[in-house]
Each structure stands twice: as structure tokens, then as C-alpha cells.
Amino acid sequence: MPHFEVTTSIAASPRRVFDVSLDVGVHTASMADAAEQAVAGVVSGRLRSGDEVTWRARHFGVWWRMGARIVVHEPPEYFVDEQVEGPFRWWRHEHRFAPDGRGGTVMRDVVGYAAPFGPLGRFAEVAVLDRYLRKLIVDRNAHVGAVAEAGG
Template sequence: MPALIETVSFIHAAPSVVFDLELDVDVHAASMAGSQETATTSSGRRQLTVGDEVTFRARHFGVRWRMTSRITAYERPHRFVDEQTRGPFRVLRHEHHFEELNGFGTRMTDRMTISAPMGPLGAVVTRVLIAPYLRRLLKRRASHIKCLAEARRRA
């Protein structure tokens, strides 16, 4: 059974600014510095668009992980989706939504669906360990995006 993780952040910046920061692999890597995350793109560009693949390498739970995702939907500046094509999960689908708040900023919603391998044992590990960990990572990343986006607004 897949687990759903959802986080909502409010950012005082335009949706287009937040959208672009979310698709910048250098920003992503900087937001995950604690896990020594790196990102390599299939296109060589640092800004992702539909069809692009990105391979992440990081250390989580003391283990080196590698995961490749593809941008499967792209509706700038409102929404994009990335989905794992290779990696540790049976399924990982991450929807990013950006809603303008009447000139006051952006409501950014991350909705991640994950399913681990190993049947019932994987489902338990996902609910007890992996989902809470990923929720914390999404919040950390959103905080990083918020700081960058709001600094650009002040500049």
C-alpha cells in the first residue's frame, strides 16, 4: 500500500520564482547538503524541464543511495511532477503545486506518493521510518526555497 506525504508552505514570492527554484538542481543539492546530495542531469542543464532526467546521489540512514527521476508533467508556473525511473522505491511520484495567493505570495504543496519493495515489511518500514524522514526532508527543502525566493523578492 503506497504512503502519501503532503506538506504545504507559504512563500512571499511569485509562483514563477518558486517554480523555477524548485526545478534548479543546484538549489536542490544545496538544500540537502546534510546528506551530501549531488544531482546530475540527462541534458547537462541545471534547470529541469519536461522529459529531463536527474540522478541524485546521497547518504541517508548511513547508506549511499542513487535514484533517477524524470519530469513527467510541466505546467509552468503552476505544477510539475517527477517520478522515479530507477532507484530504491517500487514507486515514487512527487507532485509540486504552486498557487498564487492574490498577490501575497505562493502556496507551495508537495504531494509525494511512495511505495517500498518487500511487500508487507516494506509497507511497515515506509510508514514508520521512511515517510516521516521524507516529510522532514520536504520541509527542509521548502524552508530553503522560501529563504531564497523571499531574498530575491527583497533584492
């Protein structure tokens, strides 16, 4: 199954970055290009262990819905969200936060997923999805970093 990792350095404490990363409003702002919105479950505030949210967004010109649940929540080091309904056969996103030794954070995202539709889905994973999803995470992390570094 495909997976990738993205590492981002942020000049804010791991606790701050952890909290910002779980904020529904920060997430939707980070995905503005896809017009992403929380439409069911927890639709505002900070997600916690066991919380579910359903996102609606436009990717590849098509509207999609994806429900996710926070299945692991260990502040401020680690949380995991998994798809409970949506476009993937499965989706798991690990978020890890470690001190960088200078007062900041090394944020590491590990994303595993599988596309539906058998061989056609596997082709899409290699041809399109890996690069597209990696860019979504990089862009999201830039936004999370800007918010976390701004404080408040």
C-alpha cells in the same frame, strides 16, 4: 500506497518559486545534510519537461542513487517528477504553486511512494519513511523559500 502532503507559504511569486524549485543547484543545496549531488542526466541549471537527473545521497548511513524524470511541466502552476530508477518500488512527487492573494505563493507538495520488500517495506513506510520523507520535504521547502524570497 502511502502518500503525504506538505503546504508551504513563500513570499515570492508563483513563477519565481516554480523556477527555483526546478533548479538543480538549489535542490542539492537544500539536501546538503544528505550530501546529495546530481551525478547523471541534467546536473546543473533548471530542469524542464522530459529531463532526467540521477541523484546520489546518503540516507540512513547508506549511499543511494535515484533517477527521476520531469513527467509533467506546466509553468508556473505545476510539475511532477517520478522515479525511473532507485530505491522505491515507485515514487511520484507533485509540486503545485498557487498565488496566495498577497503577492506570494502557496506551494503544495503531494508525495506518493512505495517501499520495496513487501511486508518489511510496508512496515518501514509506517515506522520510518513517512516521517523521514516528510521532514526532507519540509527542510527542502524552507531552503526553496529562502532562495525565492531573496530574489535575484
